[in-house]
Amino acid sequence: MNQEKRVFLASPHGMCAGVRRALETVEMVLDRFGPPVYVLHEIVHNNFIVNDLQQRGVRFAETLEEVPPGAVLLFSAHGVSAAVEEQARSRNLRIVDVTCPLVKRLHHCAGKARDVLILIGHRGHPEVEGTVGRSGAKYTFVVGSTAEAEALTPLPPGSRIELLAQTTLNTEEVGRIEAKLRERYPQLESAATVCYATTNRQRAVRALAGKCEVILIIGSPRSSNSNRLREVAEQAGVKAFLIENAGEIPAEIIAKTATIGVSAGASAPESLVEGVLERLRAAGFRVENENCAADESTAFSIPPIPEKS
Numbered sequence: 001m002n003q004e005k006r007v008f009l010a011s012p013h014g015m016c017a018g019v020r021r022a023l024e025t026v027e028m029v030l031d032r033f034g035p036p037v038y039v040l041h042e043i044v045h046n047n048f049i050v051n052d053l054q055q056r057g058v059r060f061a062e063t064l065e066e067v068p069p070g071a072v073l074l075f076s077a078h079g080v081s082a083a084v085e086e087q088a089r090s091r092n093l094r095i096v097d098v099t100c101p102l103v104k105r106l107h108h109c110a111g112k113a114r115d116v117l118i119l120i121g122h123r124g125h126p127e128v129e130g131t132v133g134r135s136g137a138k139y140t141f142v143v144g145s146t147a148e149a150e151a152l153t154p155l156p157p158g159s160r161i162e163l164l165a166q167t168t169l170n171t172e173e174v175g176r177i178e179a180k181l182r183e184r185y186p187q188l189e190s191a192a193t194v195c196y197a198t199t200n201r202q203r204a205v206r207a208l209a210g211k212c213e214v215i216l217i218i219g220s221p222r223s224s225n226s227n228r229l230r231e232v233a234e235q236a237g238v239k240a241f242l243i244e245n246a247g248e249i250p251a252e253i254i255a256k257t258a259t260i261g262v263s264a265g266a267s268a269p270e271s272l273v274e275g276v277l278e279r280l281r282a283a284g285f286r287v288e289n290e291n292c293a294a295d296e297s298t299a300f301s302i303p304p305i306p307e308k309s
């Protein structure tokens with residue numbers, strides 16, 4: 001007898017409050033000013049969203065020099081350093097800051113550090129660059145792994161050390177790095193800065209791992225939280241794939257797997273999730289909704305948008 005083919009959809013999955021706010025804001029800015037509207041870096045790390053906005057007149061700049069004076073400029077949800085903010089303000093730009101409030105909280109904690117700040121994160125990610133550029137500490141270090149924690153330059157005895165983490169990291173990996181650092185510096189003071197959306201989505205993927213042969217994570221390759229979801233699934237012992245859309249589901253997985261888990265990163269739109277489920281339904285899978293109890297009631301208000309003069 002054929003085994004029933006089932007898909008388990010993680011809950012919660014997909015868009016978080018910070019991404020929804022960023023996208024609602026860019027829509028309002030486009031309505032008010034019309035194209036072109038500029039965004040420093042990708043507004044969120046999702047190719048589908050970025051391509052759609054580009055077609056509607058949003059231009060993504062890598063540096064402030066690419067933005068003409070007087071233009072409307074949004075800072076992305078990942079935030080920017082104090083120096084970049086200051087430079088943008090001095091260029092007579094109309095700025096709309098859609099930095100996620102939870103990234104702002106991380107900036108605030110970094111700004112309060114005075115002696116040593118250790119930020120657990122991935123070098124080169126805009127959120128890490130922005131947070132390092134908000135540090136008030138004499139010495140700031142970025143640590144990306146337990147090996148880097150072990151290799152960290154010895155700090156002067158008695159240093160006051162603040163420990164923070166990028167909002168979208170693997171919570172278990174953050175715990176391991178913190179434990180390694182604490183062996184060397186028991187006086188560490190840490191604040192929990194991995195955000196609610198990251199934590200909830202990872203917990204839901206771990207809960208799926210016991211009942212699926214394969215887990216599909218919908219998200220773009222540059223999305224930190226989507227990559228971490230794939231890692232979390234693999235660390236829980238399940239083969240996992242990061243896919244951008246339904247067209248990227250490996251044909252072999254559809255043909256040879258009876259139980260598939262599906263989740264999506266915090267920047268992936270629900271239409272892409274629906275597309276994946278549709279393709280799996282068409283291949284004979286029955287979709288079941290999982291429910292991992294989590295508080296997802298967080299919502300953020302729209303940031304100030306300048307008037308059109």
Ligand code: SF4
Pocket residue numbers: 016017018019077100101102103167168195196197198225266
């Ligand atoms: S993943 Fe977390 S920190 Fe990033 S935008 Fe969403 S809520 Fe904000």
